[in-house]
Amino acid sequence: xxxxxxxxxxxxxxxxxxxxxxxxxxxxxxxxxxxxxxxxxxxxxxxxxxxxxxxxxxxxxxxxxxxxxxxxxxxxxxxxxxxxxxxxxxxxxxxxxxxxxxxxxxxxxxxxxxxxxxxxxxxxxxxxxxxxxxxxxxxxxxxxxxxxxxxxxxxxxxxxxxxxxxxxxxxxxxxxxxxxxxxxxx
Numbered sequence: 001x002x003x004x005x006x007x008x009x010x011x012x013x014x015x016x017x018x019x020x021x022x023x024x025x026x027x028x029x030x031x032x033x034x035x036x037x038x039x040x041x042x043x044x045x046x047x048x049x050x051x052x053x054x055x056x057x058x059x060x061x062x063x064x065x066x067x068x069x070x071x072x073x074x075x076x077x078x079x080x081x082x083x084x085x086x087x088x089x090x091x092x093x094x095x096x097x098x099x100x101x102x103x104x105x106x107x108x109x110x111x112x113x114x115x116x117x118x119x120x121x122x123x124x125x126x127x128x129x130x131x132x133x134x135x136x137x138x139x140x141x142x143x144x145x146x147x148x149x150x151x152x153x154x155x156x157x158x159x160x161x162x163x164x165x166x167x168x169x170x171x172x173x174x175x176x177x178x179x180x181x182x183x184x185x186x
Contacts, residue, residue, distance in 0.1 A: 028152065035150035035168045036060040042091050042168075048146050054138060060150040060168070063135055067144040076137050078124030079181025084136060085118045085174040091148075093170075096162045118176045129154050132171055139175040147171050 039060050050064035076082070088097040095107040101116035121127040123137065131153030139145060147170070151157075154169040163169070 031157070031166050032060065032150055032152060035152070035166070038091055039148050039150065039168050042148070050146075059153075061131065061134070061147070061153065062149070063138065063145055063147045065139075065143060065145045067142065069140050069142045071140050075140075076123050076178060077181065078122075080123045081120060081179045081181065082123055082136055082175060083118040083120045083177040085176060086132075087172040089170040089172075090163060090167050091170065094162075118174075122181065129169075131169065132173075135171065135173060136175060139173065141175055141178050144172070144174045147173060 036057070039062065043062065048064040050066060052065040052068045054063040055061065085099045086097075087095060087100065087103055089095050095103065095109060098104050098107075098109070099116060099119050101110070104110040104114075104116060119128075123133065126133075128136075131147065131149035134153070135145065135147035135149075148168065150168050151166045154167065155163055155165070157165050159165045
């Protein structure tokens, strides 16, 4: 009987300990609300001029085209290879990564061993973070846009290099080229 009581108390204590480790402020819903408020505040204080806009306020996703082209007949499909120049920032405007050498030099993030050139990757295979890939999927070659999205479409609760966990992100994107994927697209 004593061992059952001890086992029950141990189980109860363990469950209580586990539940007490969960921080209510860190739930995904709370983080998303916090991110959306921060993004809306940023946009109010830093209006972005654009020729075309797209937004999903419920998701906290905003996109502003500085250069828009007449759409080609086909949009991006899985397997297409894109080449894109980018500048990645946090909401405090701190640049954490770029494919443009002069931007890296000007912002103290230049790395002599890195080749600064457009990022080249196949669409639809998870090579980039979700918000970045979604924004690129809405662009056509020659377009330039600024996209802002919540942390869950970026690195989420994980930090990455100089990017703190739960950071909404801003990317300035320049879609340089799209090559249709072999045998995947008409």
